[in-house]
Structure formats: structure tokens, C-alpha cells
Amino acid sequence: MLTDSHCHLDFDCFDADRDLVLQRAEAAGVGRIVVPAVAAEHWPRVRALAGAYSNVSYGVGIHPCFATGNSLVEVESLPQWLQQPGCVAIGECGLDAVNSPLSLPEQQQLLERHLVVASEVQLPLLLHVRKAHHLLLPQLDRHSLPRAGVIHGFSGSRELAAEYVRRGYFLGVGGVITYARARKTREAIASVPVDALLLETDSPDMPLCGQQGKRNEPASVQSVLQALSQLLDLPSDALAEQLARNNSRFFNRLV
Template identity: 55%
Template sequence: MLIDSHCHLDFPDFDQDREQVLNCARMSDIQGAIIPSIGPENWQRVIQLCQAHHQLWFALGIHPCFATKESLAQLEELEKLLSGLPSKLVAVGECGLDGVNSPLPMPEQIQLCLEQMRLANRFDLPVLFHIRKAHHHLLALLDREPLKAGGVVHGFSGSTQVASEYLRRGLYLGVGGVITYPRASKTRTAVSSAPLERLLLETDSPDMPLNGHQGQRNEPQRAALVLQELSQLLDLPYSSVAQVLSQNHIRLFKRLS
């Protein structure tokens, strides 16, 4: 079950060729993908997309960069959606904290993130975290509300020290295009120092382009290139790394089938 554990295939960027994108991913041995929502505006869109494709699964949450003053009140609707535990639902997210681009002040972001973590614990689901320049806040939240089903720091780009703090709290690290840039030495070192059993493969399509593909739309098929870079970074056979990552996906997202 080698999948792209974080991509936004519901975005308009893929409206003209979504089926072709999925076929190209399968040809690259990327057998499926998890589609996180960004907020109420696309909850139904990701649900419908994943219901129409057997190789797609979804997560529901409110992204800090798309949050509003109404977001806390909208969690009641999110709770209702989660309570049915649809078969393709595998996580809560994308949620988190953003110290750069969120329209909400950090105290409100923290409360919104905390409430989504509590929902995840209530329904025994892992959490997909977006985190930017706010690691210390998220680490404090994880101590306050430990996650029963774990979670992943999506698009990890931090240091070895930050990685170790997340790993110590039971989280996985999402590995994407960042590691394909030689200048990203801090993140490459952190990823290579982490246990392979705690890494997940992702693209964040259509964003987070790989080195050599700057300015292009990112796609799930390029998760195979991230995997290739990771295997070289770890000096391990591609097939061995692929096997462990597949097991990681199934271990964290227990409802994959």
C-alpha cells in the first residue's frame, strides 16, 4: 500500500486531467492517496471525490491558513461528519498552527487546533498537522492532549532536534519534496536520522514541487521520486524503503483497505 499520504487532488488545479493524474500515479506504483480537507468549503468535495475512487481516502479538518472567526463554531458540523465514521475517512486534518499566513492570532489557532485534536481522540483517528514557525506551541498541545491514534507532521522541514521531539510524542514525519533540494541540509539530516518506521511519503500536490520541477504543478506520481531520493539518502534499496513506508501507512491509517 504505497500511497501519497498528503495531496490535494480536489483542488481546481486537477479539474482538467484528474483521471490521467491518477493513472500516472498508478504507473509509478503509487497506488492511492489521502486527500485532506482545508475547511468546510471543501469537506463535501473531498468526500465525494474519494467515494468515487477506490484508491482515494480523505481527512476532514480546518487548516489554520483557511480558518476564520467562525471556525470554532463550525467544529460542531465537523463532529457530525466524523461521528458517522465514513469508510473512506482515515484522519482528522489538515489542521495545525501557522505563524506566518493564518488570518487568526495564535491563541485562537491554538484553541482551534486543540479542539480538533480532542475530536480525533474521541473518534480514535490520527491527525494531519500543518505546522509553520510554531513547533513549540504544537509540542505543548501534544503534551496537553496526547493523541490516542497518533498523527503526522505533514511536509516536515525542521531540524533533528525538532524531529526528535515529535517522534518522542508518537508522531510520524511526512517526507516530501523538501528532501530533494541539496540546500535543505537541516531537513535531510533530520529525516536520515529518524527511524524509517516513523516516516510517511507525501507530495502535498499541487504544491511543494521537487527539485528540478520548480514552477510546475506537483503530482502524486512524483512521490516515487521522493522515495528514490529517500532511499539514496538512507543508502538503502528502493524496494526495502518502499516496503517499510507501505507498512507505516497501514499502521497509522488503520482504515486503509
């Protein structure tokens, strides 16, 4: 069974047909879904989803693109949410130099609260980073993080991939690798050990090549697996087994 390690199944665009989306995922061999909350108001929502669907787990955090002036206050209640059943990660959190209502120093301050919490618990981070790797790497280096985390939706060079992997981070592989023009990212993904990879969709975002403009959904993890199998020239069965081991190592609370 495959895992979608990053899927925003709590978003409104799934309200009308969430059961069907999950049925299609299961039919495509995607048996487990991790839903990272993007803001404090989503924390009860993702917890409720995990309560309603036994194959859904979640993370809690504040995404830089969804942050507000209140985020620094809200993030203080993060530790108690991490104790809740079904919570398997801290995130989504990170830095975004393109599209956040907060300045980069404010985002760093918000991320800092997540990192302090992460240094005290055995949970991995689900990290979003856009055009800010030069800030993220040194900020991560200032903390001792027992479970490290994943650079979700990784896109970048071999050198950048190596920087994260040597620090114990995983790379989240999604629809990007289905685009031939994403040559640099495809090469970077192929250059790291397979045991550092997790599959994800980032649904409803990051549609696969040929699906642009449509809502992405967790069933497409199966197509990401096939694309990765071709890219790495590995049989998809063996690759799926390795990825399942990666998931249990990464999400140690995943049942």
C-alpha cells in the same frame, strides 16, 4: 504500491485532468492517495472524491491558512464527518505563524477542537505547522491522543524530529529532501527510525527540485522514494515495503 499520504487532489487546479493525474500516479506505482480537506466547504468535496475513486481516502479538518471567522462554529460538526466512509484521519489542522488570517491564539483555539475530537476517536491527525513548533508541542502534550499523527511536510532539525518521534508522531517526507540546500531537514529525516516516516507530495504544492513553478502531483511520490532511498542508503524496494507497513499502521482504516 506507494501511498501519497498528503495530496490536495480536491483543489480546482486538478478539475481539468484529475483522471489523468490519477492514471499517471498509478503508472508511477502510487496506488493510494490520502486527501486532507483544508476547510469545511471542502469536506463534501473530499468525500465525493473518495466515492468516485476507490484508491482515494480523506481527512477532514480546518487548515489554519484557510480558516475564517466561521471556523470555530464549523469545526463543531467535525465528529459526524469522521463517521463517513473513506475518512481515515483528522486534518488538515495545525498552527501557522506565517500565513493565517487568524491570530495564533485563535488558531490554537481552533486546533484545540480538533485535538479534543482526536482524543475521543481512533483516528490520526494530519498536522500542518510552520514556525510554531514551540506552541504545537505543548498543546499536543496537553491531550492524550490515541493515534497521535503526522507532522506533514516536516522540515526542521534533528532535535525537533526527535521531539515528535519520541511522542509517537510520524514525519511526512516530501519534495523538500530533493533539494541539496535542505541539509538540516535531510539530516533530521535520516536521523529518525525509518518506521516513523510517511511519503507525501502536498500536491499541488511543494514541487521537487527541478520542477519549481510547476504543479506537483501524486506521481512524484516515486521520485521522493528514490531521493529517500539515496539519503538513507537503502534499496528502494525494501524501503517501499517498510513504508507500506508504516502506512497500514498509521491509517488503520486504510483498505
